[in-house]
Amino acid sequence: MQKKGTILLILYCLIALLPSGVAYLSWVSTKSFMYELGRNIAFVALMIIALQFFLASRLHEIESPFGFDVVIRFHRYMGIFATVLLLCHPLLLAVGGHGWHLIYGLQLPWFIWFGKVALLLLVVNILLSLYQTTLSVKFERWRLIHDILGPTILILIFFHSWFAGNDLRLDIMKILWIIIFGFTLAVYMFHRFIRPKLLKNNPYRVSDVKTEADDVWTIKLKPADGSSVFNYAPGQFQFITFYRDRQLPVEEHHWTISSSPAQKNYISSTIKALGDFTSTIGQTRVGDTASVQGPFGRFSYLYHPEEKNLVFLAGGIGITPLMSMLRHMRDTKSNHMVVLIYGNEDEHQIIFREELSQIETEGYPKLNVFHVLHKPPAKWTGETGYIDKEKIQKFGGEKLHEKIFYVCGPPPMVGSIIKSLKQLGVPDRQIRMEVFSFLD
Amino acid sequence: MRKTVLKHVTTSVMIIFVAASILFSALRVMGISEVQISTKKGAMLFSKKGCSQCHYTDRQTSKIGPGFKDLFKRDNLPASQRPVTEENIRQQLISPYNAMPSFKESITDDQINYLIEYLNTL
Numbered sequence A: 001m002q003k004k005g006t007i008l009l010i011l012y013c014l015i016a017l018l019p020s021g022v023a024y025l026s027w028v029s030t031k032s033f034m035y036e037l038g039r040n041i042a043f044v045a046l047m048i049i050a051l052q053f054f055l056a057s058r059l060h061e062i063e064s065p066f067g068f069d070v071v072i073r074f075h076r077y078m079g080i081f082a083t084v085l086l087l088c089h090p091l092l093l094a095v096g097g098h099g100w101h102l103i104y105g106l107q108l109p110w111f112i113w114f115g116k117v118a119l120l121l122l123v124v125n126i127l128l129s130l131y132q133t134t135l136s137v138k139f140e141r142w143r144l145i146h147d148i149l150g151p152t153i154l155i156l157i158f159f160h161s162w163f164a165g166n167d168l169r170l171d172i173m174k175i176l177w178i179i180i181f182g183f184t185l186a187v188y189m190f191h192r193f194i195r196p197k198l199l200k201n202n203p204y205r206v207s208d209v210k211t212e213a214d215d216v217w218t219i220k221l222k223p224a225d226g227s228s229v230f231n232y233a234p235g236q237f238q239f240i241t242f243y244r245d246r247q248l249p250v251e252e253h254h255w256t257i258s259s260s261p262a263q264k265n266y267i268s269s270t271i272k273a274l275g276d277f278t279s280t281i282g283q284t285r286v287g288d289t290a291s292v293q294g295p296f297g298r299f300s301y302l303y304h305p306e307e308k309n310l311v312f313l314a315g316g317i318g319i320t321p322l323m324s325m326l327r328h329m330r331d332t333k334s335n336h337m338v339v340l341i342y343g344n345e346d347e348h349q350i351i352f353r354e355e356l357s358q359i360e361t362e363g364y365p366k367l368n369v370f371h372v373l374h375k376p377p378a379k380w381t382g383e384t385g386y387i388d389k390e391k392i393q394k395f396g397g398e399k400l401h402e403k404i405f406y407v408c409g410p411p412p413m414v415g416s417i418i419k420s421l422k423q424l425g426v427p428d429r430q431i432r433m434e435v436f437s438f439l440d
Numbered sequence B: 001m002r003k004t005v006l007k008h009v010t011t012s013v014m015i016i017f018v019a020a021s022i023l024f025s026a027l028r029v030m031g032i033s034e035v036q037i038s039t040k041k042g043a044m045l046f047s048k049k050g051c052s053q054c055h056y057t058d059r060q061t062s063k064i065g066p067g068f069k070d071l072f073k074r075d076n077l078p079a080s081q082r083p084v085t086e087e088n089i090r091q092q093l094i095s096p097y098n099a100m101p102s103f104k105e106s107i108t109d110d111q112i113n114y115l116i117e118y119l120n121t122l
């Protein structure tokens, strides 16, 4: 996996530098250094933008070595970086000899205006993406805007560079451009239109809806054609789009696969009502269909087979990936040693309580569960408060520094647990976490 | 954690991109690229397309048209007195200033580039 990741990363850099390289090899410049720099950073930025489409398209080959969250974060960083480069592009050209009328002039050819509009849209896109919560743009709306702005910017940039770019007079550059933009648009079309169609044509059917706790349901899904489900590692997640008619919303959301991959008949997700869409999840019925895409992520003990001594730290609905792992350990009769510290607001919110204690008694894996409640009932004998340094030290067992920690829950909880673990001297590489949001 | 690794990797990628852009730009401006090859192609074209019948390359005196020694070191083109730019030379080949035949139909953009390349070295 590491090797694959390194190769992909090198490939990314090479592709991004390809136009600068080809231009350099094909043709020298009579322009100033600043002008050339302006040109070259635009080449790089343009390639970063084209590659953004590949990063965002959930291609298994690109996602699996890194994990979805890492790819999306990289996508975000590179988007900002490309925008900064492109903001410098006209400035460097102006300084480098083109003259400042390029910046403030109005009498400019149409393709320069295309470039300016692209730049404006890019800045809008970045600001919307970074501040969607602050600007209270709904996720679905943001996604729609992002999906329209992306290809619009790409096409504007294509025409801008094709007509404004000096190097685009060279045949080899023209060929390169057509290949780059052709592939990029193709991957976009595949991701937005073709694959959703394919997934919809091979639907899953809801086979069971189970109430787990207040506002939490487990939805079981089976392939409608009776085939087995896709392969996944316990702890990974999937994208589900429910088609339930009855005027219920059709939206794609990501949820952990809470079932164990030891059986291939069904997959399940355990879903908490946390917002607009999920508040309708209890209305899902047996027989409803759904598109399912997965698996994604790298939050799984299966990627680290040599590690046997684990501490699971879960908050609320964050139990789901850990539950999938525990079920898988149970089904495969594994000899792992696991301590689970599981925090909830109150007793009614504890999910999988019976199943967890059953696993604890059966002994596969060797599991110790500690519940922590923030608002305990009167007769509660367990722990109270939040999962903190003291509790981790108390229940984590001996040789805390040698254990591997899997942390999952709401972002603030994950943040504070990570801080505690660092204070306890747990090295970075022994902490794995999953946060139920890609927005931070 | 993966997040920290990601930050390091992303920073490195960004630095590589900026450094490579600077390097490519510098090399390109200094002309240490495939310039030699382009120049050779340009020199070949200069005789193949017949420019050499009317233009000297080793002196400034006229043959039929003006000589091109140090063409790019001058401020203005010898006949039209327009500034010495790629664009003006391109213009000359497509719609000549005066008596020179037009190469509009017989020369490609790439070939013009190579010729300019060559003229730049005189």
Ligand SMILES: Cc1cc2nc3c(=O)[nH]c(=O)nc-3n(C[C@H](O)[C@H](O)[C@H](O)COP(=O)(O)OP(=O)(O)OC[C@H]3O[C@@H](n4cnc5c(N)ncnc54)[C@H](O)[C@@H]3O)c2cc1C
Pocket: A139, A140, A237, A252, A253, A254, A255, A256, A257, A269, A270, A271, A272, A273, A274, A275, A276, A277, A278, A279, A317, A320, A321, A434, A435, A436, A437, A438, A439
């Ligand atoms: C890797 C991962 C695994 C998850 N696993 C589970 C799980 O097992 N069980 C579970 O109950 N929840 C899980 N979640 C959270 C779940 O995806 C969100 O709760 C759900 O998408 C919220 O939708 P909503 O429309 O009801 O909420 P909203 O009212 O839209 O908002 C609630 C929050 O969720 C964000 N959000 C809303 N829709 C989406 C979307 N389509 N994609 C991304 N973010 C969105 C909003 O920006 C907001 O911060 C997981 C999230 C991630 C990232």
